[in-house]
Amino acid sequence: MKNMTVTELSEAFGVTRQAMNNRIKKLEEEFLAKNDRGVTVVNEAGIKQLETHYGKVILEDESTTEKLSDKNAINIDFDKIISQLIEDKNTEITRLSEQIAMKDLQIAEKDKQLDQQQQLTAKALTEREQTLIELEQEKSKGFFAKLFGK
Structure with a gap:
């Protein structure tokens, strides 16, 4: 139980x-x-009366302390x-980053294959065109040119 002197109360309020x-x-x-030195003190109930009068709380009651303790526990x-x-999100981001890196490697490999x-x-088409040109040239040659390879 908290008792306060006039001086303590005047400072607090x-x-x-x-x-x-x-x-x-x-x-x-x-x-x-009266305290042990014979000085007049105000008990907790009186302090509550003064708090009401001055509109200021100077004593924390146990329920307030418990509420703060509960709030602190909730905050923790x-x-x-x-x-x-x-x-968890950082782990997921890391996993997805690794998957993206793997997919990038796969895409690079497919690009190389393509x-x-x-x-x-392109080489096959070039060779085919060359073969067709050679065939056309052979067709345009006469009988004796073909025979003697000229």
Whole structure:
């Protein structure tokens, strides 16, 4: 149980000691006590009355502390979930990057094979054209030219 002196209360509420002393004199006796040095102190219930009057909370009650503790626990759990999600996404990105690299290699190989196919086709067409030209030339030669190879 928290008890506070006039000086402590005036500092906490940001008022003069005299103003706080006047306010405490208006409190009912049930909110006041004497400490071991005989100084008048205000108990927690009295402090709550003063908080209501000044519109300022200076004491954290246990439920507030528990709520903050619960919020901190939730935030920690949330942070763990976020960290796990980020880790999972990074793993997925790495896996997909590796797949893309593999596909790029496969595409490069197919491009190489296609280029070779086109070169072979072009060579075959050139040879065919050359053969057709030679045949035309042979047809245009006379009988004796063909016979003697001229």
